[in-house]
Amino acid sequence: xxxxxxxxxxxxxLPTIKYxxxxxxxxxxxxxxxxxxxxxxDHLRRLRLIxxxxxxxxxxxxxxxxxxxxxxxxGLPVHKMLGAVSKGLCTPAEATHDPARxxxxxxxxxxxxxxxxxxxxxxxxxxxxxxxxxxxAELGHPGFVTVLDAYFEACQxxxxxxxDYVARLGKLEDVLEGVVLGTVFGEAALAAIRRLAHxxxxxxxxxxx
Amino acid sequence: xxxxxxxxxxxxxLPTIKYxxxxxxxxxxxxxxxxxxxxxxDHLRRLRLIxxxxxxxxxxxxxxxxxxxxxxxxGLPVHKMLGAVSKGLCTPAEATHDPARxxxxxxxxxxxxxxxxxxxxxxxxxxxxxxxxxxxAELGHPGFVTVLDAYFEACQxxxxxxxDYVARLGKLEDVLEGVVLGTVFGEAALAAIRRLAHxxxxxxxxxxx
Numbered sequence: 001x002x003x004x005x006x007x008x009x010x011x012x013x014l015p016t017i018k019y020x021x022x023x024x025x026x027x028x029x030x031x032x033x034x035x036x037x038x039x040x041x042d043h044l045r046r047l048r049l050i051x052x053x054x055x056x057x058x059x060x061x062x063x064x065x066x067x068x069x070x071x072x073x074x075g076l077p078v079h080k081m082l083g084a085v086s087k088g089l090c091t092p093a094e095a096t097h098d099p100a101r102x103x104x105x106x107x108x109x110x111x112x113x114x115x116x117x118x119x120x121x122x123x124x125x126x127x128x129x130x131x132x133x134x135x136x137a138e139l140g141h142p143g144f145v146t147v148l149d150a151y152f153e154a155c156q157x158x159x160x161x162x163x164d165y166v167a168r169l170g171k172l173e174d175v176l177e178g179v180v181l182g183t184v185f186g187e188a189a190l191a192a193i194r195r196l197a198h199x200x201x202x203x204x205x206x207x208x209x
Numbered sequence: 210x211x212x213x214x215x216x217x218x219x220x221x222x223l224p225t226i227k228y229x230x231x232x233x234x235x236x237x238x239x240x241x242x243x244x245x246x247x248x249x250x251d252h253l254r255r256l257r258l259i260x261x262x263x264x265x266x267x268x269x270x271x272x273x274x275x276x277x278x279x280x281x282x283x284g285l286p287v288h289k290m291l292g293a294v295s296k297g298l299c300t301p302a303e304a305t306h307d308p309a310r311x312x313x314x315x316x317x318x319x320x321x322x323x324x325x326x327x328x329x330x331x332x333x334x335x336x337x338x339x340x341x342x343x344x345x346a347e348l349g350h351p352g353f354v355t356v357l358d359a360y361f362e363a364c365q366x367x368x369x370x371x372x373d374y375v376a377r378l379g380k381l382e383d384v385l386e387g388v389v390l391g392t393v394f395g396e397a398a399l400a401a402i403r404r405l406a407h408x409x410x411x412x413x414x415x416x417x418x
Contacts, residue, residue, distance in 0.1 A: 155399070161360075165352070165356050186403070192337040195332075198368050200326035201372045
């Protein structure tokens with residue numbers, strides 16, 4: 001298909017597609033003449049993935065670039081590639097040498113150990129959780145960390161369902177795309193479902209009988 | 210304390226504090242002369258809450274305004290006030306009359322019913338989840354909805370822990386602040402913990418023995 005049809009099918013404006021081509025997010029079409037190129041279903045699929053990462057995932061273009069690069073890199077072992085994708089998606093916590101943060105980090109490491117998780121101690125998410133604990137303690141909620149055991153249990157359940165789902169996709173390329181989509185979209189869905197659960201739980205406890 | 214000390218204690222620059230005062234996020238200090246005012250621990254606490262919502266929650270100033278207004282409004286029944294806070298925190302899904310979206314919405318309503326949740330059908334989060342289902346189907350993942358049962362179960366567990374925590378805070382004002390903090394920070398923590406769980410689960414399944 002021509003670039004116009006690609007845009008119409010994906011619902012993306014022409015200047016936007018040209019921008020993605022210039023930024024290298026979308027691979028170039030197959031040239032048919034000096035100023036014409038053809039695009040196929042792989043382009044369409046990639047274009048939809050880019051839109052999803054930006055619109056639903058709220059990722060900046062540079063992050064989209066990193067994530068796509070991780071999907072496209074051949075020859076990495078699966079769990080390394082999954083790690084690279086996850087790293088591309090993650091916003092690192094503010095760096096600090098605050099003793100309260102060091103203490104909070106130890107609490108997260110204890111949670112990881114208690115739940116028997118196998119996680120590299122270089123994972124940025126450990127610091128993100130530690131940063132949440134520290135901020136909440138500063139705001140007068142040192143006890144929030146006691147809730148996190150429930151979060152760990154719940155996430156164990158979620159991760160098993162997620163990994164089952166992507167493992168069933170079979171082809172490595174599909175698995176990786178599934179991981180990206182599942183991370184970004186799953187996060188949006190999870191946050192919304194947690195709020196629905198809050199609404200339901202507090203309606204049952206505090207609402208009119 | 211004077212405004213300078215307030216800023217130093219909270220780690221917030223003076224022009225930023227003045228901006229929050231102008232925008233009505235932070236209530237004015239107690240005037241002691243024509244151009245001096247005193248601030249107390251309530252100001253400090255509120256200032257830290259504002260910073261947290263902006264920095265960790267990534268909320269724009271207008272949203273922070275709505276959320277604080279919900280906390281400050283007296284006389285609303287608790288579950289209504291919780292709803293208002295949650296609404297202030299929520300980014301609505303794109304509006305659409307797409308039949309696929311209507312179908313996805315029905316799937317979410319079925320999930321809510323199957324799990325026995327008590328949720329208003331006007332809740333914006335229903336459309337957010339429906340929008341995720343629709344986008345994933347467009348991207349070749351119509352089966353993702355099957356994973357959502359696990360998300361509902363997990364969120365039930367999380368919401369109970371969250372509501373237990375805030376209910377223990379006792380004073381209504383503290384409960385509401387707890388809900389805001391728990392929603393925003395809990396979401397950040399949950400997303401990070403889910404990624405840790407992914408890493409662990411895929412390391413166990415796909416990693417070197």
